[in-house]
Amino acid sequence: MAPLTASSGPRTRPPAETGGWDASGPGGRSPHRRLLRVSRSRWTRWGLPALAVLCVLAAVAALEFPRLSDLWAQHEQQQLAQQLDDPAIGGVSGSGAALGRIVIPAISLEMVVVQGTDASALAKGPGHYPDTPMPCTVGDVAIAGHRTTFLHPFYHLNDLKPGDLIELSTRSASCTYTVTQAPFAVSPSDTSVIDDTPGQFTLTLTTCNPIGSSAQRLIVKATMVPGSLGPARIPG
Numbered sequence: 001m002a003p004l005t006a007s008s009g010p011r012t013r014p015p016a017e018t019g020g021w022d023a024s025g026p027g028g029r030s031p032h033r034r035l036l037r038v039s040r041s042r043w044t045r046w047g048l049p050a051l052a053v054l055c056v057l058a059a060v061a062a063l064e065f066p067r068l069s070d071l072w073a074q075h076e077q078q079q080l081a082q083q084l085d086d087p088a089i090g091g092v093s094g095s096g097a098a099l100g101r102i103v104i105p106a107i108s109l110e111m112v113v114v115q116g117t118d119a120s121a122l123a124k125g126p127g128h129y130p131d132t133p134m135p136c137t138v139g140d141v142a143i144a145g146h147r148t149t150f151l152h153p154f155y156h157l158n159d160l161k162p163g164d165l166i167e168l169s170t171r172s173a174s175c176t177y178t179v180t181q182a183p184f185a186v187s188p189s190d191t192s193v194i195d196d197t198p199g200q201f202t203l204t205l206t207t208c209n210p211i212g213s214s215a216q217r218l219i220v221k222a223t224m225v226p227g228s229l230g231p232a233r234i235p236g
Contacts, residue, residue: 069123073150076124080112084171087235091171096121099128100135100170100234102143107156113168117144126153132194135168135203136175136229142194142204147211147218154207157218158183166203166222169233177203177222185209185216193219201229 080098083089092099095116103110113135117127126145133139145154166177186193194204201224209218 069149070151073123073125077112077151080114080124084112084234095130096124100168102126103167103169104160104164105167106161106164107159109153109156111151111153113143122146123150125151129194132196132204134172135170136173136201136224138199138201140194140197140200140202140204141168142206144206147207147209154205154218155211157205157207157220158209160220165225166205168203171232171234174230174233175201176225176228177201178225179220179222181221183218183220185218188214188217190217193217193221 084098084101092115095114095118097115099113099115101110102113111125113126113128114121114124115128115130116122117129121127122144123146126143128135129142129144132142135141135143145157146152147154147157160179160183162179162181164179166179168175168177193206203222203224205220205222207218208214209216
């Protein structure tokens with residue numbers, strides 16, 4: 001390694017006595033003066049503090065979102081339950097409307113099911129896929145639900161086992177399904193899991209997987225318990 005040597009070129013001016021921040025930079029401009037100019041700019045005086053406040057607010061919102069989403073969904077569930085139990089209110093009328101109830105004793109779940117699986121509908125509760133049969137009718141009834149926010153109705157869906165019961169009720173009918181296989185995961189693009197089952201009474205529940213991620217969909221399959229199809233338990 002070559003030893004350190006002083007520059008052999010002629011010195012055009014003596015080195016700055018102050019050194020450090022007072023030494024002239026490229027073009028003869030002092031870094032100290034540049035910093036001073038930046039510190040006096042309107043952006044520095046107003047923009048940076050505003051940006052800091054926005055960052056703090058964003059962090060607080062991110063931390064509080066799960067709790068706030070639960071409170072909002074709880075309020076919506078109360079409103080939907082009242083509507084569902086009011087005979088004066090008609091049937092399903094668009095995305096987010098109360099459709100019926102789902103009860104899964106094994107995971108202590110009892111919630112109002114709404115029509116639709118868009119974001120606004122699922123924020124209220126488990127949502128019925130509009131293109132699938134209505135609950136307790138022939139074919140594959142499909143219902144989706146959140147796993148980590150908005151009361152996370154399907155958080156424990158992975159705990160279901162073959163033989164566990166799922167009760168559905170609407171203004172038209174009530175019935176009970178039994179889980180037929182252990183929950184399994186598929187790609188979000190795999191829509192074959194909610195394909196219709198002509199001539200059979202089946203149910204499919206879907207949610208995100210793993211917890212906190214939407215990389216997959218967790219699937220629960222069930223079939224109707226023979227003889228469980230009965231009259232509505234909700235005022236018509």
